Amino acid sequence: MFDYLIVGAGFAGSVLAERLASQSGKKVLLVDKRNHIGGNTYDFYNTEGILVHKYGPHIFHTNSEEVYKYLSQFTPWRPYEHRVLASVDGMLVPIPINLNTINMLYGLKLSTDDVENFLQCRAERKTPILTSEDVVVNKVGRELYEKFFKSYTKKQWGLDPSELDASVTARIPTRKNRDDRYFSDIYQGMPLHGYTKMFENMLSHPNIKVLLNTDYKEISDLIPFREMIYTGPIDYYFDYCYGKLPYRSIEFKFETIGAEIFQATGTVNYPNEHPYTRVTEFKYLTGQKHPQTTIVYEYPKQEGDPYYPVPRTENAELYKKYQVLAAGLKNVYFTGRLATYKYYNMDQVVAQSLKLHKTLIAFAANDRQLNGHKLTSFQS
Ligand code: FAD
Ligand code: UDP
Numbered sequence: 001m002f003d004y005l006i007v008g009a010g011f012a013g014s015v016l017a018e019r020l021a022s023q024s025g026k027k028v029l030l031v032d033k034r035n036h037i038g039g040n041t042y043d044f045y046n047t048e049g050i051l052v053h054k055y056g057p058h059i060f061h062t063n064s065e066e067v068y069k070y071l072s073q074f075t076p077w078r079p080y081e082h083r084v085l086a087s088v089d090g091m092l093v094p095i096p097i098n099l100n101t102i103n104m105l106y107g108l109k110l111s112t113d114d115v116e117n118f119l120q121c122r123a124e125r126k127t128p129i130l131t132s133e134d135v136v137v138n139k140v141g142r143e144l145y146e147k148f149f150k151s152y153t154k155k156q157w158g159l160d161p162s163e164l165d166a167s168v169t170a171r172i173p174t175r176k177n178r179d180d181r182y183f184s185d186i187y188q189g190m191p192l193h194g195y196t197k198m199f200e201n202m203l204s205h206p207n208i209k210v211l212l213n214t215d216y217k218e219i220s221d222l223i224p225f226r227e228m229i230y231t232g233p234i235d236y237y238f239d240y241c242y243g244k245l246p247y248r249s250i251e252f253k254f255e256t257i258g259a260e261i262f263q264a265t266g267t268v269n270y271p272n273e274h275p276y277t278r279v280t281e282f283k284y285l286t287g288q289k290h291p292q293t294t295i296v297y298e299y300p301k302q303e304g305d306p307y308y309p310v311p312r313t314e315n316a317e318l319y320k321k322y323q324v325l326a327a328g329l330k331n332v333y334f335t336g337r338l339a340t341y342k343y344y345n346m347d348q349v350v351a352q353s354l355k356l357h358k359t360l361i362a363f364a365a366n367d368r369q370l371n372g373h374k375l376t377s378f379q380s
Contacts (some may be wrong), residue, residue, distance in 0.1 A: 001224045002029040002209075007216040008231030010039020011346055012336025014202050015070075015353035016229050021207035024361060029223060030203065031211045037203060039231075040307065041195040041346065048256045050282060050294040051194055055307070056252055057267060057280040057296065058195065061185040062347035068187040070354060075198040077189035078287055082182040084278075086269040088147050095148060095269055096182065097140060098175040105147075112176045119174070132161035132169040139174045152271035156300050157248055157310060165311040167343070182267075190285055229356070231336035233306050234322045242321045245341060247306030251299040262293050275299055309341045316341075333360070 003026035006013045013030060014037065020026040036042050040055040059082045062068055086095040093101045099115050102108065110118055122141030126134040132153060136145040145161075149169055153161045161169060173184070181188075191198040203210060211219070220228070230237055235245040253276075266284035270276060276297040283293050309315070319341040326334045335356050337344045344352070 001226070002027050003226050004028045004229060005216065005220060005223065005225040005227075006030045006229045006231070008032060008039060008336060008338075009034075009037040009199070009203070009210065009212075010231060010336065011041065011349045012231035012339070012353050013039075013229065014199055015350050016335070016357055017208050018074075018202045018205065019354070019357040020360070021205040023357070024364075026207065028208045029211060029225065030208055031214050031216050031219065033213065033215045035213050036196070037210060037212070038196050038199045041199075043194045043196050046254070046256065046294060048290075048292050048294065050256065050290055050292065051286045051288055052254060052282050052294050052296065053195070053285075054252070055305075056250060056298055057282070057285060058346065059183070059188070059266075059285060060190060060346060061183040061188040062345075063185050063187070064347055064351055065187075066354065067347045067350045070350065071191075071198070074201040075191040075193065078192045079188070080190045080285060080287070081188050082267065082285070083180055083265045084182045084267045084269055085265050086148055086271055088271065092264060092268065094180040096173050096175055097144060097148060098180055099178050100180065115176050119176075129166050131166055132164040134162075135166045135170045136161070148271050150271075151273070152269060152277055155275070155277050157308075158300065158302060159310070159312070163312060165313070165316075167311055190287075194286070227331040227333070229333045229335060231334075231339050233338045234319065234326065234334060234341060237334075237339070238322055238325055241325075242318060245318055245322070246310045246315055247338070248308040248310055249301050249304030250307055251301055251304065253297040253299065254294055255297070256292050256294045258292055260291060260293060262295050306338055309337065309343055311343050 004020055006017050006028055009030050009032040017028045017030045021028050041058045042055065043051055043053045046052050059080065084095050085092040089105060091104060093104045099110065099112060102115055102118060103110055119140055122143065123139055124137045124141060126138040129135055129138055133145065136149045149161060153164065153169065157164060233245065233247065262281050263279065267278050267280045269278045276299050279295050279297050281293055281295045283290065333356060334340055335352055336349055
């Protein structure tokens with residue numbers, strides 16, 4: 001008998017498997033329908049011997065010391081600060097928009113103070129700020145919004161920024177200085193030997209059994225377990241009874257080129273008419289030395305693997321209906337980007353799973369005190 005059936009071997013499921021096995025002495029069956037662990041962060045060496053990310057570029061960054069220290073038990077890190085250029089008006093300029101971006105685009109020599117005025121003159125004040133269009137137009141005005149955000153967002157989400165929650169484009173700051181890093185978190189880096197190696201280390205505990213190539217619905221009636229942790233899409237768990245939740249997908253097209261370097265930085269964004277949103281060159285991320293180089297183009301699409309929950313009001317309302325069903329289940333816990341329908345980065349998913357583990361321990365302690373009377377299930 002397993003104490004836990006955990007569905008999904010990405011960050012959400014693997015952190016819980018590791019914690020429950022190593023800290024709480026639980027026996028865990030971790031099941032994934034794919035043929036590998038690591039979820040969307042899975043990386044591998046391609047036929048040319050270059051380390052690539054199967055589901056698009058993943059750069060680790062966090063302000064959480066707890067998350068960083070936790071993951072550091074399973075991997076050393078390669079220091080790496082991601083930098084992105086955007087292809088705008090025939091130039092490659094830094095994104096997030098910073099002082100250099102403005103000076104390059106407009107042929108100016110503004111200082112930090114000047115750029116403050118420059119942007120203030122262009123910004124259109126919006127109150128309240130409700131949409132992804134409002135956020136950007138309110139900060140930098142319509143012209144820069146159209147150059148950097150409008151068409152990229154339309155491609156990425158199949159929606160106009162005015163149809164998306166403010167939180168989506170609010171992920172991208174605007175800077176008055178020359179800081180050209182994509183992220184400004186305290187901790188930034190890449191697992192030195194890759195994500196998959198880090199997951200192998202996390203899951204190497206003898207109390208964890210991993211079952212791949214298996215949809216949990218094929219085995220959940222056959223294998224006895226006490227509780228389930230579910231990290232797949234929440235609407236699938238409930239057989240889409242309220243209809244499908246929209247998740248955005250991407251087609252990744254890889255190319256290996258017979259040159260050491262393809263582009264000037266880790267990622268180039270294309271906020272223009274190209275059908276892809278961005279191109280990433282893995283060797284910048286991994287630091288690998290190799291005479292060839294592999295790049296990946298991202299083509300967003302409607303159908304396919306569910307990668308991005310789509311943050312907008314009607315989707316949040318539909319998710320809430322599923323959340324009510326989930327909260328009513330005893331002994332099934334929902335966590336992760338797909339199961340809680342949150343546009344979370346890796347570190348946020350790790351934090352969510354560490355929190356759920358603490359809650360499960362507290363439940364178990366209460367349960368013992370209450371002589372076996374069950375508490376209601378936890379929804380983070
Ligand atoms: P997932 O990694 O999706 O894992 C869920 C697992 O559940 C999957 O392996 C799936 O196969 C399995 N599963 C689903 N249904 C079933 C079923 N019925 N039976 C069995 N198994 C099932 N975050 C960052 O912090 N930095 C980045 O640079 C970054 N870049 C990203 C780029 C892209 C293109 C994408 C799509 C995401 C990116 N992210 C990034 C986000 C990051 O991928 C997620 O935060 C994280 O991987 C979510 O982990 P998870 O375990 O919740 O979900
Ligand atoms: N975005 C944009 N232009 C850019 C970069 C980002 O319009 O050059 C918008 C777009 O809507 C995108 C969102 O900001 O989906 C968040 O960007 P991020 O790079 O965080 O996306 P992710 O890495 O999660 O795909």
